[in-house]
Amino acid sequence: MLDNSGDENAAVPERGHAATGGTAGRNASRETHLLAIDTRQFWAVFFTKLSMNLRSEVSRTYLGYLWWLLEPVLYVTALYVVFGIFLHTRTENFIVFLVCGQVTFSWFSRSVGNCTRSLLQEKGLINQVAIQKLFFPLLVVCQDLVKQGVVFLAMFGFLIFMGVQPAAAWWSLPVLILVQWLFILGIGMVCAGIVPLVPDLKFLINTLLMVTMWASGIFYSYKDVLLREHQELFLMNPMANLIKNYRQVILDGALPDWGALAAIALFSMALIVVMLWVFRRLDTTYARLALQ
Secondary structure, eight states, X not given: OOOOHHHHHHHHHHHHHHHHHHHHHHHHHHHHTSEEOOHHHHHHHHHHHHHHHHXXXXXXXXXXXXXXXXXHHHHHHHHIIIIIIISOOOOTTHHHHHHHHHHHHHHHHHHHHHHTTTTGGGHHHHHHEEOOTTHHHHHHHHHHHHHHHHHHHHHHHHHHHTTOOOOGGGGGHHHHHHHHHHHHHHHHHHHHHHTTTSTTHHHHHHHHHHHHHHTTTSSSOHHHHSOHXXXXXXXXXXXXXXXXXXXXXXXXXXXXXXXXXXXXXXXXXXXHHHHHHHHHHTHHHHHHHHTO
């Protein structure tokens, strides 16, 4: 009788190799069968999802659109009670001063915080569509821009009611808003890109946002608190500089610091360009993490 054990043992690695090849083949097949979309489809999906997300967010709360206004009102009220009443730090027109700072910073903080979760929350779409990862933080930032537009309109109405007179310099407000939007998008893309790679960093980001709030002069005037030699260092914080320029335009009726705005815009666009490269370079990595 012939001994076939050698042949059978030789066949074992072949079966293992075939199994490994099959797994790799299935993964490759899965990647191949992702639905690819072109630029026109990208924007069609983008605006469709933007509209759906806004309607869905409103339908999940009893107050609907009113919550977009109630949230900043509660923040401003809390800060006014603590710093304006209990600590007696309020100055003339403190409520107006506070509103300009808090509404501006809340937009930044909320959008960046939402961007940190943007890729992790859309695993289903990432598994189905071969789409640029820019889609997800951009969607979040634009969604928050729509809500912030409502808040800004209410803020301007409140300021006028409080006696703030619209000035010719107010024409520069759209430029300020655009620069802040670019800054939010740049920082949001950075956070969206790193958190899927190191999930624990989301806790650090939340801490940094809190530190930035205290370092942005929301409820204090940096000119009254800081030494003159420290004021330029304070204004190197882009959010502190943006808040200072909002107050300069709205409360003082003066044009913003165009040099500072240009620097913030260039910095933001540089971040966006770098993160576009990172998203493209790590595209398959994000897709693989979405499967976990």
